[in-house]
Amino acid sequence: MEQDLNSIRREILKSYDEYGGINHIDGPNLPSRESIIAILGRLEALIFPGYQSDEPLRRQNLSNWLSETLRHTAVDLTTEIERCLAYEGSRRNKQVDREQLWEDAEVLSKEILGAIPHIRELACMDVEAAFQGDPAARSREEVILSYPGLEAVISYRLSHEFSLRSIPFIPRMMSEYIHRRTGIDIHPAATIGDGFFVDHGTGVVIGETTVIGNNVKLYQGVTIGALSVQKEQAGTKRHPTIEDDVTIYSGATILGGKTVIGAGSVIGGNVWLTSSVPPGSRIYHRPSDSRTQR
Numbered sequence: 664m665e666q667d668l669n670s671i672r673r674e675i676l677k678s679y680d681e682y683g684g685i686n687h688i689d690g691p692n693l694p695s696r697e698s699i700i701a702i703l704g705r706l707e708a709l710i711f712p713g714y715q716s717d718e719p720l721r722r723q724n725l726s727n728w729l730s731e732t733l734r735h736t737a738v739d740l741t742t743e744i745e746r747c748l749a750y751e752g753s754r755r756n757k758q759v760d761r762e763q764l765w766e767d768a769e770v771l772s773k774e775i776l777g778a779i780p781h782i783r784e785l786a787c788m789d790v791e792a793a794f795q796g797d798p799a800a801r802s803r804e805e806v807i808l809s810y811p812g813l814e815a816v817i818s819y820r821l822s823h824e825f826s827l828r829s830i831p832f833i834p835r836m837m838s839e840y841i842h843r844r845t846g847i848d849i850h851p852a853a854t855i856g857d858g859f860f861v862d863h864g865t866g867v868v869i870g871e872t873t874v875i876g877n878n879v880k881l882y883q884g885v886t887i888g889a890l891s892v893q894k895e896q897a898g899t900k901r902h903p904t905i906e907d908d909v910t911i912y913s914g915a916t917i918l919g920g921k922t923v924i925g926a927g928s929v930i931g932g933n934v935w936l937t938s939s940v941p942p943g944s945r946i947y948h949r950p951s952d953s954r955t956q957r
Contacts, residue, residue, distance in 0.1 A: 691749035691759070698743055699836045705736045706821050709779050710786050711807055737772050744768035747831045775824050782820050785857060789816050792860040796880055812861030815847035822851035855879075856907070863913075870902035872920060879905055882913040882932075890919040890937060906942065 713720035745768035752759045793806045793813050818841040822834040834851035842848045846865040853869050856877035863883040873887045889901035900920035909924050912932040925942030933948045
């Protein structure tokens with residue numbers, strides 16, 4: 664057995680030399696997936712206090728709970744951001760000053776935590792959009808506790824703060840974790856306005872350069888994507904703009920960086936769009952053709 668294992672070890676070591684592009688050896692620590700998931704959970708608890716507690720959260724102990732949660736989250740967040748900054752520096756062959764990196768990571772951590780009141784304001788509107796937009800919703804508490812669309816949107820709101828600060832790894836780690844949980848794929852760099860509601864949600868895809876206005880509602884299977892996935896187009900506007908008060912029904916596909924869905928439009932199920940439509944449009948699909956009403 665020992666001889667067989669030694670032979671396997673040699674072959675694996677040989678593969679490390681032959682396929683070095685997927686190694687991470689002699690580099691700085693990468694962010695921990697488990698830690699990022701735990702941080703995401705704590706950030707969500709700060710947004711919705713009392714929803715993830717084993718014991719009831721009382722107003723008399725709210726300040727102490729908040730202080731403790733902030734303290735633990737700040738330390739863990741700084742640790743993971745510092746790892747990301749260290750990797751980015753080594754990737755660019757920069758001289759890495761770990762003490763300075765820690766200070767930079769602390770500043771970024773404070774900025775992320777300082778954004779919580781603003782994210783709570785947006786979350787309030789997202790919860791209300793879900794509650795008012797779904798006749799089956801019995802209460803706002805039910806929406807917060809059980810709706811995958813809201814979970815994906817709140818995770819997006821948090822990961823977007825990391826993306827805005829060009830912190831590598833963490834925003835995608837958060838968004839892909841929620842993608843696995845909910846089946847909803849929202850790129851953290853997308854720009855999404857107030858009162859966003861994803862109903863049912865499974866199979867929704869929202870690309871990196873998408874711009875979505877206020878009070879937009881999507882159903883399951885909607886794709887807001889790019890016409891082309893060529894690597895050379897990275898950094899360009901590849902995904903559509905969806906203006907305010909638009910509803911997009913299940914299975915619709917809207918593609919292209921120059922495509923604009925005008926305010927107040929309704930896009931029916933299974934519609935395929937690669938060009939703009941004016942405000943107030945009604946686009947629907949028939950098996951034999953597609954028609955537009957204005």
